[in-house]
Amino acid sequence: MQQTKISLTPPLSDFLGEYKRFGFKDKSDMVRSALNRLRAELETQSLRESAELYAAIYASDRDLQELTNAAQDGWPEP
Numbered sequence: 001m002q003q004t005k006i007s008l009t010p011p012l013s014d015f016l017g018e019y020k021r022f023g024f025k026d027k028s029d030m031v032r033s034a035l036n037r038l039r040a041e042l043e044t045q046s047l048r049e050s051a052e053l054y055a056a057i058y059a060s061d062r063d064l065q066e067l068t069n070a071a072q073d074g075w076p077e078p
Contacts, residue, residue, distance in 0.1 A: 001028075 008016065016027050024030040058064055 006031075 016030060019025075019027050019030040022030065024033065058068075
């Protein structure tokens with residue numbers, strides 16, 4: 001695994017020092033878990049923002065709505 005040097009504030013360093021209390025095998029395990037959670041959260045946020053942008057574009061574009069409705073013709077109802 002690749003190593004990276006980071007600097008932490010004293011409260012974060014103290015928190016990291018409690019890794020065993022939270023069930024981690026070592027500090028690196030705790031940091032990896034935190035970074036994986038942050039990455040997943042940021043990816044989810046990005047997808048949500050993208051969906052909201054597409055929804056706003058769709059809501060304001062009558063031609064796109066008509067095209068979508070036309071593409072649905074002939075499809076069975078759910």
